[in-house]
Ligand SMILES: *[C@@H]1O[C@H](CO)[C@@H](O)[C@H](O)[C@H]1NC(C)=O
């Protein structure tokens with residue numbers, strides 16, 4: 001029964017469950033069954049398609065119109081080395097509202113459009129980075145028609161080097177997710193027949209920016225893993241310490257692994273191998289898999305995955321890839337589409353931050369005002385995680401992906417841009433009452449006049465892990481920005 005009425009009934013049931021304060025909850029079986037059916041995910045994807053169809057129709061997806069800071073062929077970099085955030089704005093072109101970005105404590109170093117990053121289609125999504133043994137910083141920028149490669153120079157300039165198109169036999173798709181494994185990147189897509197591409201980033205060490213290379217999807221890749229049910233996966237997750245990747249959200253949900261965690265051995269990246277899967281809680285939208293280092297002595301040294309499973313935070317013991325166990329499965333006030341999250345410290349796993357992608361749209365729980373909510377979880381007891389509090393952004397928008405670096409969480413919040421929260425107070429104040437917004441850079445001025453929009457526009461992803469402090473931000477419509485926190 002995949003009817004709109006059923007969705008409406010389920011969502012009003014969710015609404016009715018919301019109390020005043022955020023709290024963990026035992027998942028409701030009927031609600032979980034609805035999520036397991038895929039109907040909520042299909043509805044979410046349909047909403048995104050509607051937004052992107054509208055953006056295409058209006059011309060907003062034509063990335064050529066967004067002038068790169070340094071036009072290729074024009075020679076010199078733009079007059080200013082970087083554009084500082086001054087009095088709450090980074091003014092790239094004076095008098096041009098579309099080139100004036102609201103900000104706090106983050107400066108602008110570069111922007112290159114998808115067109116200038118070699119894409120015919122544009123439509124950006126994921127991104128990742130790789131630091132070479134000598135410290136050069138390379139990035140991968142997902143677009144509907146492949147992955148663009150670039151280097152961020154010591155001056156913070158983005159230099160296009162080439163690209164890897166989507167896998168042979170697969171259609172273009174905005175859903176292209178990329179993660180790093182040692183000197184490789186691993187690429188999955190929601191396109192049927194895509195499989196998982198493994199590419200050796202050290203090829204870029206000899207790339208020539210004067211003649212960007214389109215790498216062959218057969219001859220130049222390390223491998224393509226075709227063990228997915230129909231080649232389509234929502235995301236890829238890496239446990240580098242344990243030498244494996246995980247395909248999450250691989251369609252269809254009716255397959256043996258039920259779109260759960262599909263483990264792929266990467267010991268030999270030329271020959272990825274199936275290790276088994278965790279079907280126990282059905283569809284996994286995103287996950288983080290780590291060797292457990294934390295206060296729950298029962299699990300020290302075990303291989304743990306924190307799963308973001310649409311209506312629950314689900315914690316797995318995946319030490320044995322062929323017989324995984326679920327340690328706990330927990331929902332929370334306002335749960336609408338549990339999307340992604342990250343532990344605040346992989347070396348001491350006591351807390352994690354979680355983002356929900358539909359609570360702002362559904363206007364439920366703490367997100368009733370349409371402002372992005374960062375949910376704080378105390379995971380000191382893996383069998384009984386506690387949702388201790390949340391941070392409500394002052395901006396209007398939707399939260400999407402976040403990664404924690406040194407106690408700060410860096411978030412891609414669609415139309416409200418890159419947001420940085422200072423989480424260092426969480427261990428002493430788990431409610432999050434002392435969490436503050438340390439910095440932001442709003443890459444989507446298009447919605448400023450309206451005070452922000454709850455919509456799937458602006459930034460999809462970012463990569464905040466470079467030693468230099470440069471942060472790559474990939475946007476859906478424009479292209480990629482290089483930003484840096486003000487020092
Ligand atoms: C895209 O934008 C560029 C620059 O504004 C323009 O020259 C081109 O005609 C546009 N392409 C389409 C298909 O509208």
Ligand SMILES: *[C@@H]1O[C@H](CO)[C@@H](O)[C@H](O)[C@H]1NC(C)=O
Pocket residue numbers: 274275276321322
């Ligand atoms: C685990 O399952 C995979 C895939 O079914 C299989 O290839 C592998 O041999 C199994 N490993 C063990 C240790 O049972």
